[in-house]
Amino acid sequence: MDSRERLIQATxxxxxxxxxxxxxxxxxxxxxxxxxxxxxxHFAGKRELALAALERNCADLLPATEALLTESGDPLxxxxxxxxxxxxxxKGCKVGRMTQDPLVASDPTLLAPVRDxxxxxxxxxxxxxxxxxxxxxxxxxxxxxxxxxxxxATIQGGYVxxxxxxxxxxxxxxxxxxxxxxxxxxxxxxxxRKEQK
Amino acid sequence: MDSRERLIQATxxxxxxxxxxxxxxxxxxxxxxxxxxxxxxHFAGKRELALAALERNCADLLPATEALLTESGDPLxxxxxxxxxxxxxxKGCKVGRMTQDPLVASDPTLLAPVRDxxxxxxxxxxxxxxxxxxxxxxxxxxxxxxxxxxxxATIQGGYVxxxxxxxxxxxxxxxxxxxxxxxxxxxxxxxxRKEQK
DNA sequence: GTCTATAACCCGATAGAC
DNA sequence: GTCTATCGGGTTATAGAC
Numbered sequence: 001m002d003s004r005e006r007l008i009q010a011t012x013x014x015x016x017x018x019x020x021x022x023x024x025x026x027x028x029x030x031x032x033x034x035x036x037x038x039x040x041x042h043f044a045g046k047r048e049l050a051l052a053a054l055e056r057n058c059a060d061l062l063p064a065t066e067a068l069l070t071e072s073g074d075p076l077x078x079x080x081x082x083x084x085x086x087x088x089x090x091k092g093c094k095v096g097r098m099t100q101d102p103l104v105a106s107d108p109t110l111l112a113p114v115r116d117x118x119x120x121x122x123x124x125x126x127x128x129x130x131x132x133x134x135x136x137x138x139x140x141x142x143x144x145x146x147x148x149x150x151x152x153a154t155i156q157g158g159y160v161x162x163x164x165x166x167x168x169x170x171x172x173x174x175x176x177x178x179x180x181x182x183x184x185x186x187x188x189x190x191x192x193r194k195e196q197k
Numbered sequence: 198m199d200s201r202e203r204l205i206q207a208t209x210x211x212x213x214x215x216x217x218x219x220x221x222x223x224x225x226x227x228x229x230x231x232x233x234x235x236x237x238x239h240f241a242g243k244r245e246l247a248l249a250a251l252e253r254n255c256a257d258l259l260p261a262t263e264a265l266l267t268e269s270g271d272p273l274x275x276x277x278x279x280x281x282x283x284x285x286x287x288k289g290c291k292v293g294r295m296t297q298d299p300l301v302a303s304d305p306t307l308l309a310p311v312r313d314x315x316x317x318x319x320x321x322x323x324x325x326x327x328x329x330x331x332x333x334x335x336x337x338x339x340x341x342x343x344x345x346x347x348x349x350a351t352i353q354g355g356y357v358x359x360x361x362x363x364x365x366x367x368x369x370x371x372x373x374x375x376x377x378x379x380x381x382x383x384x385x386x387x388x389x390r391k392e393q394k
Numbered sequence: 395g396t397c398t399a400t401a402a403c404c405c406g407a408t409a410g411a412c
Numbered sequence: 413g414t415c416t417a418t419c420g421g422g423t424t425a426t427a428g429a430c
Contacts, residue, residue, distance in 0.1 A: 003413075018299045022218050025406060035415050037408090042413090046406065092297065099360040100289065100297035102215045111361070118361045142377060149367045150374030153354030160353040161346060163296040164308070164315045170346045177347030180339060185381045200395075222424065232397050234426090239395090243424065 004042045006032040011053035012060075016094045019101040020050050020110065051110055057094040058117040069124040075132035076186055082125070083151065083175045089159060089168035096156045122148050137186050154178045201239045203229040208250035209257075213291045216298040217247050217307065248307055254291040255314040266321040272329035273383055279322070280348065280372045280379075286356060286365035293353045319345050334383050351375045 001009070010032035014023040025046055029036050043049040068081055087093075095117050104110045125148035132138040138147075154174050161170035198206070207229035211220040222243055226233050240246040265278055284290075292314050301307045322345035329335040335344075351371050358367035 019297070022299055024404080026404075035413095037410095037416080038414055040407070096354075096357045096361075097297050099357045100216065100294050102219055105360050108363075111363070114361050115363070118358060118367075122358075122367075139381060142381065143370075143374070146370045146374035146377060148374075149355070149358060149370035150351055150372075150378070153352075153358055153367075153371035154347055154350045155354065156357040157293075157350030157352065157354030158346070160293045160296045160357075161315055161319075161350055163302050164293075164311050166305075166308070166312070170315075170319075170350075173340075173343045173346035174350035175347075177340070177343035177345075180343060181347070181378045181382060184336060184339065185378060221422080223422080232395095234398080234428095235396055237425070 003032075003034045003038050007034055007039055007042060007049060008052050008056055010034075011049050012056045012094075015050065015053050016057060016091065016097070019097060019104075020054075021101055021103045023050070047107075047110070051113075054098065054104075054110060055113045058113045061093075061095055062117055062120060065121055066124055069121075069128055074137075075128045075135060076137045076182065078128050079125070079132070079151065079182060080179050083154070083179050087159075087171070089162045089171045090166065092159050092163060093156060096159065118152065121152060125151055132186075138182075139185060142185070151178060200229075200231045200235050204231055204236055204239060204246060205249050205253055207231075208246050209253045209291075212247065212250050213254060213288065213294070216294060216301075217251075218298055218300045220247070244304075244307070248310075251295065251301075251307060252310045255310045258290075258292055259314055259317060262318055263321055266318075266325055271334075272325045272332060273334045273379065275325050276322070276329070276348065276379060277376050280351070280376050284352075284356075284368070286359045286368045287363065289356045289360060290353060293356065315349065318349060322348055329383075335379075336382060339382070348375060 007028065010028050011023065014027055014031065023046075025036065025039060028034075028039065028049070039049065043052070065082070068085075069078055071078070095114055098104045098111070098114045104114070122145075126144040129138065129142070129144040129147050133140050133142065133144070154177075155171075158171035158174040161174060162168050164170075204225065207225050208220065211224055211228065220243075222233065222236060225231075225236065225246070236246065240249070262279070265282075266275055268275070292311055295301045295308070295311045301311070319342075323341040326335065326339070326341040326344050330337050330339065330341070351374075352368075355368035355371040358371060359365050361367075
């Protein structure tokens with residue numbers, strides 16, 4: 001692995017662990033084993049390196065999520081699958097955490113990959129929810145954008161609750177709550193259809 | 198207002214805006230108008246002052262929330278009320294943001310007021326949900342702890358989505374999604390009761 | 395209790411040898 | 413491309429006059 005790659009890897013890890021502002025060139029140098037000068041040879045500065053690391057972290061998460069949501073299968077099962085994946089809860093979300101770093105949130109360039117990642121997930125979720133409504137699994141009264149935002153928020157907020165409690169349980173509870181509500185309204189919709197027959 | 202109070206006020210504001218790690222004694226001094234030495238007279242250091250400011254920020258948010266959830270009234274209306282309050286969305290949550298600050302999350306003393314605040318809200322929500330189930334407004338199949346975590350997570354995650362998009366809309370969408378799902382299952386439960394008659 | 399002065403250290407960045 | 417040495421400035425904290 002070359003120096004450039006080692007720098008990005010070390011920075012990606014540190015940004016997940018500490019965020020952008022709290023990650024220093026010294027830590028990057030120590031963890032990557034790359035000399036101080038090399039960092040400034042490959043990148044214009046900390047911000048440029050952080051941008052590459054941030055794009056890496058977003059790219060790490062998106063493919064698996066997109067695959068899960070776009071594969072063929074029952075829409076409601078896909079939503080439940082999205083709400084049941086394994087996460088390193090107490091480490092927080094590589095992508096979502098960046099929104100709480102004031103230097104990232106106030107820097108449109110650094111925030112862009114985060115914004116795009118959430119926009120992509122939102123769109124994929126909204127498509128799956130629209131499918132579920134078309135199949136009659138969910139009531140047409142439900143709004144796909146609202147439901148998609150609620151599902152993503154449940155996960156992102158679950159991290160917050162779990163870190164506050166230093167216990168992954170609230171994260172799992174929050175997701176289970178969302179799954180069970182979805183099943184409950186799906187059941188209701190199924191009953192409605194039976195009643196209409 | 199005395200120096201001690203001005204220091205806490207300035208630090209509370211700065212921690213909401215920037216978090217703990219990114220708030221420096223110099224900024225506190227400038228915003229509070231209090232000299233450098235005075236800060237170390239009233240507090241042992243930045244951490245002690247931050248703890249006082251953090252407790253202040255938690256105390257700022259809890260009373261209104263507790264009042265809303267413990268007042269008399271229809272349980273489902275109270276849940277909707279909790280999911281409909283006005284927030285300065287793009288500033289994020291004074292309390293929740295702290296979980297994403299690595300220096301806070303790794304410091305049990307600093308994290309304690311955050312943990313306690315979320316635990317209190319969770320308990321109050323779970324009580325209201327239990328009332329709603331007892332009244333037959335919600336199905337007894339729903340788990341109060343799960344639903345309480347889901348509701349809190351929806352709000353905390355809504356902040357994340359809104360900051361990522363630099364637009365308060367995803368926050369409102371997520372909350373609306375939660376409200377509409379709750380209404381949908383409430384309607385289902387009402388129908389079930391009618392069918393049982 | 396409040397102030398100014400300053401210490402000791404770390405930050406992000408640069409210079410220049412190899 | 414990689415290294416060591418170093419810069420100017422900011423950080424948290426302390427000393428000590430008033």
